[in-house]
Amino acid sequence: MYILGIESSCDDTCAAVVKDGRELLSNCVASSAAEQNLYGGVVPEIASRRHIEHISQVARAALDEAGTALDEIGGVAVTFAPGLIGAVLVGLNFAKGLALSAQKPLIPVHHLRGHIAALYLTHPELEPPFLCLVASGGHSHIVRVQDYTHFEVLGRTVDDAAGEAFDKVARTLGLGYPGGPAVSRAAQTGDSKAYPLPTPHVEGPYNVSFSGLKTAVLNLVNKAQMKGERVNVADMAASFQFRITDILAEKLLLAAQDTGAKQICIAGGVAANGLLRETLAAGAKKLGARLYLPELQLCGDNAAMVAAQGFYEYRAGNTAGLNLNGLATLGIDYL
Ligand code: ATP
Ligand code: FE
Numbered sequence: 001m002y003i004l005g006i007e008s009s010c011d012d013t014c015a016a017v018v019k020d021g022r023e024l025l026s027n028c029v030a031s032s033a034a035e036q037n038l039y040g041g042v043v044p045e046i047a048s049r050r051h052i053e054h055i056s057q058v059a060r061a062a063l064d065e066a067g068t069a070l071d072e073i074g075g076v077a078v079t080f081a082p083g084l085i086g087a088v089l090v091g092l093n094f095a096k097g098l099a100l101s102a103q104k105p106l107i108p109v110h111h112l113r114g115h116i117a118a119l120y121l122t123h124p125e126l127e128p129p130f131l132c133l134v135a136s137g138g139h140s141h142i143v144r145v146q147d148y149t150h151f152e153v154l155g156r157t158v159d160d161a162a163g164e165a166f167d168k169v170a171r172t173l174g175l176g177y178p179g180g181p182a183v184s185r186a187a188q189t190g191d192s193k194a195y196p197l198p199t200p201h202v203e204g205p206y207n208v209s210f211s212g213l214k215t216a217v218l219n220l221v222n223k224a225q226m227k228g229e230r231v232n233v234a235d236m237a238a239s240f241q242f243r244i245t246d247i248l249a250e251k252l253l254l255a256a257q258d259t260g261a262k263q264i265c266i267a268g269g270v271a272a273n274g275l276l277r278e279t280l281a282a283g284a285k286k287l288g289a290r291l292y293l294p295e296l297q298l299c300g301d302n303a304a305m306v307a308a309q310g311f312y313e314y315r316a317g318n319t320a321g322l323n324l325n326g327l328a329t330l331g332i333d334y335l
Contacts, residue, residue: 005307009083077310155206
């Protein structure tokens with residue numbers, strides 16, 4: 001079954017066609033990230049306006065590249081939550097119009113479930129149950145994926161998301177947006193032991209907190225400035241990257257150990273981080289667990305992941321009527 005996926009929850013306008021939840025046939029995107037970079041982060045109204053302009057062409061391109069006609073599609077899957085609400089609504093309304101005119105089922109997809117489904121496209125053999133760290137711009141969850149449509153959140157951030165911390169530290173260091181890749185690049189020539197940064201204390205065995213870590217970087221930058229000095233950007237980037245990836249890896253591996261999980265996964269934009277991937281590879285080996293990493297191009301927002309998850313939502317009977325609304329926030333375990 002071919003599913004057309006639509007994703008517009010942040011600054012990327014995305015459409016893709018996926019066969020049977022596993023085979024990627026096309027994956028198209030028009031990004032407003034370069035324009036957003038001028039403002040140091042995502043301006044919601046700009047994101048919505050760019051989605052409106054681009055969505056028809058991106059969807060057309062996805063169908064053309066896949067060589068699929070609209071009437072061959074089994075359903076239209078769309079991110080309906082969570083995300084910037086004005087941005088979400090553009091994709092959602094487009095998907096509704098398409099589903100209505102082509103008389104196809106409308107399949108609502110939770111954005112974080114989509115991030116996890118990127119793993120199915122990379123690893124055809126991966127099946128739930130597994131343990132997954134979802135670390136992105138707005139979320140940091142440790143989730144037990146019980147089956148394709150049932151999720152249990154074991155831990156989460158109590159303040160900033162991991163990607164958000166990368167973005168804020170990048171801004172503090174003058175590295176631009178999006179911050180994750182920029183910090184990572186700067187860290188390549190830095191010494192990760194140069195600035196010993198704190199591991200914030202947090203209640204709950206699998207919860208994380210990154211607000212204090214971000215503030216520690218800001219304080220060191222300000223302190224140096226007051227003395228008429230500057231921090232070494234490469235060293236600070238490396239020190240921050242080391243600390244945050246160490247915390248994420250430690251929590252995920254602890255959860256794996258406690259739950260006896262033999263399949264460990266990561267998903268979301270931060271899953272592209274090289275040091276996180278390396279640290280987890282070593283940790284999983286020690287635990288005797290298998291680590292599954294999403295393909296780099298599928299870590300950040302894309303519609304292939306939405307189409308993949310859409311296939312499993314459809315199979316579970318989770319379709320929606322044309323009164324489906326978008327939501328800015330919604331737990332991954334909503335259903
Ligand atoms: P959410 O998925 O929570 O709604 P989002 O869709 O904005 O948020 P994603 O697109 O999944 O987030 O991920 C983007 C985030 O990932 C950004 O915060 C970005 O800085 C971060 N990121 C991207 N690449 C890397 C990297 N190599 N290292 C660390 N962080 C990264
Ligand atoms: Fe995302």
